[in-house]
Amino acid sequence: MDKLTRRISRVIIAMMLIWVPLNWLGQNGTIRNESSLFCTRAQAAPAWLPWFGEEAAPLEFSEFYSGASALGLELSPKLEGLKGKKVRISGFMAPPLKPTLNFFVLTKVPMAICPFCSTDADWPDDIVLIKLSKAVTALPFDRPITVTGQLELGYQMDEETGFVSLVRIVADNIEEAN
Numbered sequence: 001m002d003k004l005t006r007r008i009s010r011v012i013i014a015m016m017l018i019w020v021p022l023n024w025l026g027q028n029g030t031i032r033n034e035s036s037l038f039c040t041r042a043q044a045a046p047a048w049l050p051w052f053g054e055e056a057a058p059l060e061f062s063e064f065y066s067g068a069s070a071l072g073l074e075l076s077p078k079l080e081g082l083k084g085k086k087v088r089i090s091g092f093m094a095p096p097l098k099p100t101l102n103f104f105v106l107t108k109v110p111m112a113i114c115p116f117c118s119t120d121a122d123w124p125d126d127i128v129l130i131k132l133s134k135a136v137t138a139l140p141f142d143r144p145i146t147v148t149g150q151l152e153l154g155y156q157m158d159e160e161t162g163f164v165s166l167v168r169i170v171a172d173n174i175e176e177a178n
Contacts, residue, residue, distance in 0.1 A: 056088035056148045061108040061126035064167060073166065075153060083153045087169065089128065090146040090177040093139050097161065100135045106169075110142045129165040130174075144177035 059082065066076040094105040108126045130147055139145065152168040 054086045056086045057082055059087045059089045059151075061089070061091065061128075064126055064128075075166070079151075079153065079167070082151050085151060086148065086172070087151045088146060088148045089169070090144055091128075092144055093141055094127070095141055096138050099138055101132060101138055102135050103129060103131050103158070104138070106130050106145075106147060127167075129163070129168040131168055131170045133171070146175050146177045147171050148173040 059079075063076055063078050065073045065079075067074045089106065091106040091108055092110040094107050094111045096104050106128045130149075131152075147169055149169040149171040152170060153166065155164065155166060156168065157164045
């Protein structure tokens, strides 16, 4: 009986492993061709990561600031509490300075013009700088994306571009939003 139980257990485990949905496979078992901005098979997080790793906290643009003072915008208690933790936020890529990116700006609404290219551009307060580990090519600016990564807070100026940011995410994963 013990031998039969072990065999049945092995068959059940094998069946479960065969039918586990893999997010990087297409319907016919082929690897999807996606933009270089989206994760590749080697970069894709395993489906079981949330069970053992840190679950990303959902974050909305409206949760960034609690108010403003003479010193500037005041970060919200929720944002302060998530500092250094893994977060997930959806938005739109702002038009970049160049086609290959080491970073980009995520905005709440799509923008039609480069915010750095026009002095009268309406640059929103609710933006977040997305830092990338390797250069990628830009996406269309009207497609929503979801970014997951570690939240950084505080004043920081990029030495190369002079861009100042208060809220940053070091991206682990970027994917099309649902």
